[in-house]
Amino acid sequence: MIKLFSLKQQKKDGEVGGQKTGTKRASAAQLRITKDINELQLPKTCQTEFPDPDDLLNFKLIIMPDEGFYKGGRFVFSFKVGQGYPHEPPKVKCETMVYHPNIDLEGNVCLNILREDWKPVLTINSIIYGLQYLFLEPNPDDPLNKDAAEVLRSNRRLFEQNVSKSMRGGYVGSTYFERCLVK
Amino acid sequence: MANQVDEPMMVDGRVDSPGGSWPDRWNHVKKMLERAGPFAHPDFEPSPETIQFMLEVCKILVIGAGGLGCELLKDLALMGFRNIHVIDMDKIDVSNLNRQFLFRPKDVGKPKAETAAEFVNTRVPGCRVTPHYAKIQDFDGEFYRQFHIIVCGLDSILARRWMNGMVLSLINYEEDGSVDQSSIIPLIDGGTEGFKGNARVILPGITACMDCTLELYPPQVTYPMCTIAHTPRLPEHCIEWVRILLWPQEKPFGDNGKPREEREDIGIDGDDPAHVKWIYDKALERAEKYGISGVTYRLTQGVVKHIIPAVASTNAVIAASCATEVFKIATSCCNPLNNYMVFNDTEGLYTYTFEAEKKEDCLACSQVPQKFTFAPSAKLKDVIQYLCDNAATQMKAPGVTAIVDGRNKTLYMQTVESIEKRTRDNLTKTLEELGLADGQELVVADSTTPQSVIFKLNLSP
């Protein structure tokens, strides 16, 4: 068996073992996010923006879909990765107001892997692909914006019109959307 | 009633005496330490010195002075550990009193650590519990290094992982990559959830750590966002709706004079009754709208604070097990638990011990820093070139970060455009100019390794 300390061993601050004063080791969350960020394989419609390059835990994702209902739009998401990562998923919010069945007007996003189906083996890349997919295939069965979901289910043509109206900047029903077209 | 329990207690037939000792006081402990026994470890040598080590030298840190912490402090103090520190950031709430038995109604509102320490110091002669009304994150490695053993009675995985990371960061490695045993601070962790509990022993760098077994700790219960938003079925769904969706929208308790849009979002404080009441009222309205029953103030508080009902007897069992492990490790009189014990008395009594395995690729504990040597005048691009050219590493596009002056710093990352642009200038700076000191650890991520790798920088001219 390991004898961990001799009986007379008196411990004093900074005297026994360990690293030198002042050195701090990166947390497991930090090690993991460094790997995730370094290894990002972004789809061509996505970009990341790090307001502070020293802070890999807080960044923005910009999605510019090149097909589907949202073609030509520019949608910004904020990622906040906590020290619980990857045990806990990052907090993701949509900062661009968007007419979308799975994103509400406050920016909350209904994507299973962001909440109930999150697993530590998933990465930031998995979330980015999940978000990108939401723009290609909005899902009326998991509505967060119920009105948008009902329109998508009952009248795809009208949904398409509403989406382009919102992206150009204008009212859909009583809600005003800021313009978010790339050009 | 309340007065009686504050009177001195008879311990081993004697009440308090000057100097905190009397003949035969430690007989129950000496029976184990001063004679051989059938269950003692073969290498164990009975000796009167061992108890002196316990009484005079051994320094124990207890983290948490709640349900487990109160039990732990009592157990350790009565066992003969007298040099104990305790950290807790909470104050005593009236709901703690049913099981956190070092606290009395008059103590409500006082810091747990201070109250618990005072109680034990008064009650157990000679015992010196030093309280720290603080967060574990308020202390650094210098502080934690002074302890022989650390015992945790925590209720959060985040705090456990932080402590785990801390004791791991205190390990020294020998030249051959093996762990310098004198740098190990054993971490003993207890956890309870209703009638279930576990106790485990972690020898940092040697046995499975908290992160090796992260899958044993289920993530918090979460409900799908769309269920919360539109198809609630449970009272919890209604409370979560208020917490996640309505609160940030309404921003209650912000500056009420201002319109909603300009109000600051005051985060939810689960300890503020006004906040919980607000959430409760709104959740109740929503529950009524959907015909859901079961939203109560208590449940609201439970969901908001992620409270898991605590059972006093479970805490007692788990704390006793942890305290026994402290005793075994401190005295070497018996092999420690190897290394994870689960306990469940929901129906009947079930307990089981298994050896949680150390993960070879654990991010927290399997990171033996690789050493490399550079001159202080070497440039960052030389380091990156080395990582790419060296036969042992052969990296493709390494991203390098470090902690400089206590802050994370991204030195260079080629693969992310916005970071590359802003760290490019670092390439031509010298290591000295970048603030990297001798012994500095660099975190390197590259597609050629399954995870980030730590390099220890040896600066020599």
Ligand SMILES: [Zn+2]
């Ligand atoms: Zn580990």
